Amino acid sequence: MTELPHPPASSAAPLQPAADDAPPFDLLAGRSFDPSGPLDPTGHLRGRQRLSRIMQAIQTGSAIVALAVLAIVIYSVAAHGAGALSVGFFTQSPPVNPEGAGGGIAPELVGTVLLMIVATAIALPTGILIALYLTEFAPPKVASALRLILDLLNGVPTILIGLVLFGLLVAGHGETGFYASLALAIIMLPLIARAAQEMLLLVPTGMREAADALGVTRWRTVRGVVLPSAIGGILTATILAVARAAGETAPLILLSDVFGRAVTFGIFGQALPNIPVYILEASEQASRYGFARAWGAAFVLLAFIALASLGGRVLMARSRAKLVQ
Amino acid sequence: MSGGSGSLSPALGPAAAARGPWSAGRARGTKTDRFGDALLKSLCAAASLLAVVILGAIFYQVLDGASAAFSQLGIGFLVHEVWQPNFGHFGAATFIYGTVVVSLVTMVIAVPLAISIGLYLSTTASGRVRSVVGPLVEMLAAIPSVILGFWGLIVLAPFLQAHAEPFLHSTLGFLPLFGKGETTGLGLFTASLILTIMVVPIVAAISRDLFLTVPKDLQDGAIALGATRWEVVRGVILPSAASGVVAAAFLGLGRALGEAIATLQVIGGGNFIHASLFGTGGTLASRIAEDALGTPYALQLSAVFYLGAILLAMELVLNLAAQAIMRRFDAFSAVAAR
Numbered sequence: 001m002t003e004l005p006h007p008p009a010s011s012a013a014p015l016q017p018a019a020d021d022a023p024p025f026d027l028l029a030g031r032s033f034d035p036s037g038p039l040d041p042t043g044h045l046r047g048r049q050r051l052s053r054i055m056q057a058i059q060t061g062s063a064i065v066a067l068a069v070l071a072i073v074i075y076s077v078a079a080h081g082a083g084a085l086s087v088g089f090f091t092q093s094p095p096v097n098p099e100g101a102g103g104g105i106a107p108e109l110v111g112t113v114l115l116m117i118v119a120t121a122i123a124l125p126t127g128i129l130i131a132l133y134l135t136e137f138a139p140p141k142v143a144s145a146l147r148l149i150l151d152l153l154n155g156v157p158t159i160l161i162g163l164v165l166f167g168l169l170v171a172g173h174g175e176t177g178f179y180a181s182l183a184l185a186i187i188m189l190p191l192i193a194r195a196a197q198e199m200l201l202l203v204p205t206g207m208r209e210a211a212d213a214l215g216v217t218r219w220r221t222v223r224g225v226v227l228p229s230a231i232g233g234i235l236t237a238t239i240l241a242v243a244r245a246a247g248e249t250a251p252l253i254l255l256s257d258v259f260g261r262a263v264t265f266g267i268f269g270q271a272l273p274n275i276p277v278y279i280l281e282a283s284e285q286a287s288r289y290g291f292a293r294a295w296g297a298a299f300v301l302l303a304f305i306a307l308a309s310l311g312g313r314v315l316m317a318r319s320r321a322k323l324v325q
Numbered sequence: 326m327s328g329g330s331g332s333l334s335p336a337l338g339p340a341a342a343a344r345g346p347w348s349a350g351r352a353r354g355t356k357t358d359r360f361g362d363a364l365l366k367s368l369c370a371a372a373s374l375l376a377v378v379i380l381g382a383i384f385y386q387v388l389d390g391a392s393a394a395f396s397q398l399g400i401g402f403l404v405h406e407v408w409q410p411n412f413g414h415f416g417a418a419t420f421i422y423g424t425v426v427v428s429l430v431t432m433v434i435a436v437p438l439a440i441s442i443g444l445y446l447s448t449t450a451s452g453r454v455r456s457v458v459g460p461l462v463e464m465l466a467a468i469p470s471v472i473l474g475f476w477g478l479i480v481l482a483p484f485l486q487a488h489a490e491p492f493l494h495s496t497l498g499f500l501p502l503f504g505k506g507e508t509t510g511l512g513l514f515t516a517s518l519i520l521t522i523m524v525v526p527i528v529a530a531i532s533r534d535l536f537l538t539v540p541k542d543l544q545d546g547a548i549a550l551g552a553t554r555w556e557v558v559r560g561v562i563l564p565s566a567a568s569g570v571v572a573a574a575f576l577g578l579g580r581a582l583g584e585a586i587a588t589l590q591v592i593g594g595g596n597f598i599h600a601s602l603f604g605t606g607g608t609l610a611s612r613i614a615e616d617a618l619g620t621p622y623a624l625q626l627s628a629v630f631y632l633g634a635i636l637l638a639m640e641l642v643l644n645l646a647a648q649a650i651m652r653r654f655d656a657f658s659a660v661a662a663r
Contacts, residue, residue, distance in 0.1 A: 133369035157583025247469020
């Protein structure tokens with residue numbers, strides 16, 4: 001490296017007043033500036049703003065793509081499925097020959113409703129108790145570990161839940177609707193527990209403290225104060241969990257997929273007909289009439305799920321707002 | 326409820342009355358209260374323990390079911406390509422390959438799309454549009470996989486076979502990845518697209534929530550310095566939410582890995598590795614579902630559990646990583662929000 005030049009010699013020069021022969025320092029040198037002109041960006045700034053607009057257009061486009069896919073799927077299901085709907089579709093059994101015309105999905109409809117009722121009856125109380133443990137009783141470290149467990153349980157592929165119950169209960173004994181309900185309950189459990197925990201956390205601490213100050217014991221506080229204020233949100237979360245589990249197919253193909261054509265009410269002892277497995281099997285068979293019934297069944301299932309999840313969402317916002325205010 | 330007003334009640338009985346009004350009321354209340362507290366607490370603890378037991382049982386059962394196949398087929402199971410249960414050939418390589426390829430293609434399409442939607446919902450869209458478009462995008466995640474798979478089989482696959490695949494093959498066909506397609510349109514590519522539809526709403530919803538937690542002060546500061554909207558996104562929002570977005574992508578990937586039914590319907594059920602994306606194949610989850618539909622032989626069932634164990638290990642790693650990042654992120658954003 002050569003030695004740097006002595007600083008004062010170079011830096012002193014600009015500080016001196018400009019000599020008369022030097023051109024005056026001019027911001028606008030080389031540019032034409034019209035103060036009365038429009039304030040449009042020029043040069044580099046214009047490029048940056050153009051890039052910004054392009055990126056925003058890409059974002060809007062992505063959202064439009066997602067909405068378009070949703071619209072196409074719903075349109076396909078509605079267009080193919082609406083034609084299959086009739087009174088008989090809801091009251092009759094599928095035809096003896098699965099590739100034949102006519103018939104309905106009454107057994108599947110009844111079976112899916114039964115499966116969901118039993119699964120909810122198992123998952124809802126258990127989920128609420130877990131949420132209560134998380135918010136009211138557990139020490140912070142235990143609560144954090146339990147939340148992790150619930151999140152991991154939520155991440156287990158549903159087909160594996162079916163596979164485990166198949167190996168544990170079905171292999172060598174036969175399928176029953178109850179096992180399918182158990183699998184659905186395991187799928188719903190972490191969803192209900194985490195959502196219930198969030199609703200319980202929204203219950204103002206002041207209400208708990210007021211109960212404490214009156215000498216009310218913990219369980220009476222839970223029963224009289226905490227649960228009543230959170231129960232609306234918890235039930236809404238349950239609706240959302242039901243919407244999620246109602247279309248769940250993977251565990252059912254292992255636990256409740258060999259069923260007859262009759263409307264079945266007994267959940268113990270035999271497999272229950274259900275809509276998801278019906279759609280899957282019809283889609284594997286490649287017959288025109290089977291497809292038509294499968295589209296009809298898909299339409300019924302999708303309509304229920306759309307109503308439940310949109311309605312649940314509206315109710316959820318309402319009960320959340322009630323707690324937060 | 327449990328106060329000391331017992332002296333006014335004649336129902337307390339003579340024994341309680343003899344001990345004086347206050348002690349009587351308190352004695353009764355304390356007993357019920359203590360019992361109720363203990364009962365509620367133990368019920369809650371039992372329910373929580375049940376969740377732990379369920380998770381433990383799932384892991385134990387999957388490993389236990391796989392043990393027979395593991396002792397017979399060994400670690401070579403992972404690299405054998407052929408899956409022909411009738412001949413006693415079991416190999417997971419086709420399905421591991423299928424899982425990896427399908428997940429990669431899915432993530433390559435889904436993550437940029439989902440981040441872009443997340444940005445739209447958190448920055449670009451106005452409040453009213455946001456409150457309509459957001460739930461609709463999440464609606465995509467609510468479509469049951471069996472319906473999406475059915476739609477993919479009947480509507481999407483013929484369309485891809487007729488239009489998209491010939492186009493991709495003719496423009497990018499010099500890559501073996503875009504080789505000649507099947508006549509049905511079923512295959513790895515179709516499965517990736519169906520999984521993309523399932524993954525996008527999940528990642529988009531999480532990343533929107535993440536972007537909304539980026540402190541407004543930082544964004545306002547950037548705007549005050551003359552940054553354009555995109556520069557705020559690139560310079561402030563994306564960097565501070567980046568790790569969270571990675572976690573969201575992991576969660577989405579976990580969903581894609583574990584989806585069995587829709588994949589089964591559109592992947593075409595191939596038993597060999599094809600170089601082309603348009604060829605048939607299988608993922609771990611779809612093979613489990615496919616063999617579960619039949620009645621598997623003893624060793625086949627154990628081999629299916631072996632596939633399940635591989636899948637479970639993948640899911641565990643992904644979910645733990647996502648949770649670790651999310652928790653750090655939660656702590657970070659809690660600090661930032663203060």
